[in-house]
Amino acid sequence: MKPSSDQYDWSKKLKRVKLKDSAVAKALARIAGGEQHVVLRAEDGTEVVAMSLEEYEGLMETLDILSDEEEAQGLREGLNDLDEGRVHTHEEVFGHPFGESPRT
Numbered sequence: 824m825k826p827s828s829d830q831y832d833w834s835k836k837l838k839r840v841k842l843k844d845s846a847v848a849k850a851l852a853r854i855a856g857g858e859q860h861v862v863l864r865a866e867d868g869t870e871v872v873a874m875s876l877e878e879y880e881g882l883m884e885t886l887d888i889l890s891d892e893e894e895a896q897g898l899r900e901g902l903n904d905l906d907e908g909r910v911h912t913h914e915e916v917f918g919h920p921f922g923e924s925p926r927t
Contacts, residue, residue, distance in 0.1 A: 853859050854873050861873045874882075888894045904910060913921035 850861055851873075854861055855875045857875055857878065862870050863873055864870045888898065913919075917925070919925050
């Protein structure tokens with residue numbers, strides 16, 4: 824059974840390693856910049872995919888949300904409301920544009 828999202832910390836599975844090789848450092852810079860994903864293959868054929876930490880964290884957050892049926896249902900309902908035009912602007916709801924202070 825998978826622990827609930829509020830009980831599980833994906834970052835506990837991360838291991839940080841410093842690499843000094845300049846070609847590797849350049850590849851990591853491209854990955855971190857979101858320019859590409861890289862498949863790393865060990866001599867024994869084992870393969871892993873490298874991606875930026877930001878992208879990894881976003882992916883884990885998405886998996887967390889989608890694995891919680893209540894959150895996933897709320898997301899589906901919200902997207903359906905958006906598709907059906909059942910939305911209001913910030914100004915319609917709060918009486919002022921988003922980012923501006925309420926007028927008194």
